Amino acid sequence: xxxxxxxxxxxxxxxxxxxxxxxxxxxxxxxxxxxxxxxxxxxxxxxxxxxxxxxxxxxxxxxxxxxxxxxxxxxxxxxxxxxxxxxxxxxxxxxxxxxxxxxxxxxxxxxxxxxxxxxxxxxxxxxxxxxxxxxxxxxxxxxxxxxxxxxxxxxxxxxxxxxxxxxxxxxxxxxxxxxxxxxxxxxxxxxxxxxxxxxxxxxxxxxxxxxxxxxxxxxxxxxxxxxxxxxxxxxxxxxxxxxxxxxxxxxxxxxxxxxxxxxxxxxxxxxxxxxxxxxxxxxxxxxxxxxxxxxxxxxxxxxxxxxxxxxxxxxxxxxxxxxxxxxxxxxxxxxxxxxxxxxxxxxxxxxxxxxxxxxxxxxxxxxxxxxxxxxxxxxxxxxxxxxxxxxxxxxxxxxxxxxxxxxxxxxxxxxxxxxxxxxxxxxxxxxxxxxxxxxxxxxxxxxxxxxxxxxxxxxxx
Numbered sequence: 073x074x075x076x077x078x079x080x081x082x083x084x085x086x087x088x089x090x091x092x093x094x095x096x097x098x099x100x101x102x103x104x105x106x107x108x109x110x111x112x113x114x115x116x117x118x119x120x121x122x123x124x125x126x127x128x129x130x131x132x133x134x135x136x137x138x139x140x141x142x143x144x145x146x147x148x149x150x151x152x153x154x155x156x157x158x159x160x161x162x163x164x165x166x167x168x169x170x171x172x173x174x175x176x177x178x179x180x181x182x183x184x185x186x187x188x189x190x191x192x193x194x195x196x197x198x199x200x201x202x203x204x205x206x207x208x209x210x211x212x213x214x215x216x217x218x219x220x221x222x223x224x225x226x227x228x229x230x231x232x233x234x235x236x237x238x239x240x241x242x243x244x245x246x247x248x249x250x251x252x253x254x255x256x257x258x259x260x261x262x263x264x265x266x267x268x269x270x271x272x273x274x275x276x277x278x279x280x281x282x283x284x285x286x287x288x289x290x291x292x293x294x295x296x297x298x299x300x301x302x303x304x305x306x307x308x309x310x311x312x313x314x315x316x317x318x319x320x321x322x323x324x325x326x327x328x329x330x331x332x333x334x335x336x337x338x339x340x341x342x343x344x345x346x347x348x349x350x351x352x353x354x355x356x357x358x359x360x361x362x363x364x365x366x367x368x369x370x371x372x373x374x375x376x377x378x379x380x381x382x383x384x385x386x387x388x389x390x391x392x393x394x395x396x397x398x399x400x401x402x403x404x405x406x407x408x409x410x411x412x413x414x415x416x417x418x419x420x421x422x423x424x425x426x427x428x429x430x431x432x433x434x435x436x437x438x439x440x441x442x443x444x445x446x447x448x449x450x451x452x453x454x455x456x457x458x459x460x461x462x463x464x465x466x467x468x469x470x471x472x473x474x475x476x477x478x479x480x481x482x483x484x485x486x487x488x489x490x491x492x493x494x495x496x497x498x499x500x501x502x503x504x505x506x507x508x509x510x511x512x513x514x515x516x517x518x519x520x521x522x523x524x525x526x527x528x529x530x531x532x533x
Contacts, residue, residue, distance in 0.1 A: 103306035104299045106274045107265070109156050110163070116298060117261040118153055118254050127250055131228070132161045143222050143229035145207070145237050145246070148254025151297030154232035158203040161230055167199045168192060170227075174209040179217045186221040193226060200227045207231040208240035215242045222248050256296025263291065265298055269305055280309050285322035293329045304329045343374070347382060354383075355390045359429035366425050376417045380406035383424045394434035394509035401427045432509030440503035447497065454494035489527040499526065 109115045112122055112132050121128045131144065146154040162169035170185055189200035207215070221227040222245065229249065237246055257265070269275035270282060282290075286308060294301040305320075307328035312320045350365035369379055380402075387402035405424035409417040447453065463474035478488040493500065505511035505518060 102303065103269060103275060104302040107269050107272070107302055109153075109160065112157075112160055115153055115156060115160070116265050117257040118157075121252055121254070128157070128252060132157075132163075142225055143227075143231075143249040145231045145233065145241060145249045145251050146254060147233050147235075147237050147251060149256050149296065150234060151294075151299035151301075152254040152257060153298065154254060155203070155205065158201070158230040158232065161228065162201040162203070167201050167228075169201050169203065171203045171205070174204055174206040174214075177214075179214050182214060182217040186217075186226055189221060189226045202227040202229050204229065204231045206233060208233045208235040208237075212242055215245050219244055219248070257294075257298050257301075258296070259291055262294055262296070262298065262301050263287075265301060266290065266305060269302055276305075276309055280312060280318055280320050282320045283322060286320045286325040289322055289325040290329070300329075342372075347378075350379075351382060351386055351390075354386045354425070354429050355433065357429055357433065359426055362425050362429045363422065366421060370414075370418050370421075376409045376414055376421060377406070379421055380409045380424070383421070383428060386428050387424075389435060389438055390433055391428055391431045392434050392437045393514060394432040394506065394511050396510060398428050398431045432511075434506045434508050434511050436503060436505050436511065443502050447500075452494075452496055454496045456494065457491050459490070460492065485524070487521060487524045489524055492525065 112129055115122060123129070128144065146157060148154060158171075159169070161167075168189075170189075172181060172185060185200070185202055189202070192198040192200055202221070204210075204218075218229060222229050231241075231249070233240060237251055266282065266287060270280065271278050282305075290301060290304050290308065293304065304325065305328075308320045308324040311324040311327050312318070317324075346365050346368055350362060350369070353359075353361035353365060366379065370376075384399070384402040384406050387399040391398040402424050405420045408420045412420065458472045459475055459477040461471075461473040462468060468474065476490075478490050480486050480488045483489070491498065501522075503518070505515040507515065
């Protein structure tokens with residue numbers, strides 16, 4: 073079995089460690105590990121999953137029957153308790169805990185776990201809890217290798233992922249598991265976690281106090297990540313200890329972590345959720361929210377060309393003829409970002425974002441095309457009128473092509489009264505300008521154009 077795979081012996085929850093053991097753990101074990109909850113009652117946050125009688129609590133208490141949940145997939149951001157919950161589930165006296173890393177393990181490792189789990193169940197009466205971290209890193213073949221053990225109850229699979237299981241976990245495995253969604257920890261949750269870590273013996277054991285400004289900084293940079301909060305607190309305590317101080321100050325906390333964690337995945341939920349919020353903020357004319365989401369993408373290292381492409385689309389989809397200059401700005405921004413690159417490209421993206429967000433909005437041209445496409449797909453559209461057909465080849469005149477066509481520039485105001493639409497679409501209005509921005513005056517001009525063009529050809533649909 074590979075080095076990434078191990079069976080963890082169960083701890084005696086009632087055993088009281090000696091002072092020497094406590095100090096040894098404090099020196100050699102990270103604070104985030106020392107403070108890991110030993111029961112569901114100690115878990116911070118996720119109360120929507122921990123109510124009495126909930127599937128997770130039933131599974132952790134080891135009381136699930138044949139119809140109860142046998143395997144779970146824990147989906148949520150880093151530092152929200154996925155690994156903790158797996159360890160809590162495994163604490164039952166007749167359970168063996170096996171941890172498998174999806175980063176290095178292969179199909180052979182999975183099959184070896186399954187064989188061992190079957191033997192332990194049949195020969196020793198032990199239930200194996202298989203904790204698989206980062207299951208989204210497993211390919212289809214590796215995930216398929218888990219199916220026999222999950223389906224037949226050889227193992228209780230507890231799989232953790234930060235990516236949407238709907239996209240990263242194979243359907244057969246997803247259908248055989250209970251999907252539980254964890255959320256980022258609230259400020260109140262993190263505040264309580266810090267308080268416990270400061271006073272508990274397995275934590276900092278009351279050796280330090282925490283200034284309010286330091287607490288605020290630690291909570292603010294955490295990004296709702298409990299592990300990061302404890303890691304930052306421990307680092308700040310080390311800074312304070314280095315100057316023989318018992319109070320952790322804001323300077324200590326800032327030295328421990330000088331910028332906030334930014335959760336973002338270039339091809340996962342955050343990528344799609346943030347760009348969706350960005351586009352909807354542009355559409356909703358909330359320039360401040362749009363700039364916020366733009367900043368999040370920039371800080372996370374999103375491809376600026378991707379952002380620029382979305383701005384070009386938004387300029388036509390959300391603004392269009394209400395402010396035609398928005399598209400010019402967006403296209404210019406996309407070209408300039410290609411030319412300039414980052415970090416200066418952020419200035420150009422900001423200008424385009426502000427222009428589109430504050431511009432008057434119209435989706436009239438977009439809706440007009442969709443309506444025309446719907447008619448085409450419905451079979452509408454008679455043959456092109458003969459006077460509009462191509463005349464460049466020999467024989468076209470004999471076929472009647474172009475006969476009766478009025479050259480628009482020869483007509484008054486350069487607008488000719490003649491039929492352009494197919495016979496079955498005469499008088500159909502696809503484009504309906506809004507009263508916003510440039511379309512306000514465009515609506516008046518359009519009404520005059522239609523009255524001239526359809527003067528002799530208009531008929532009800």
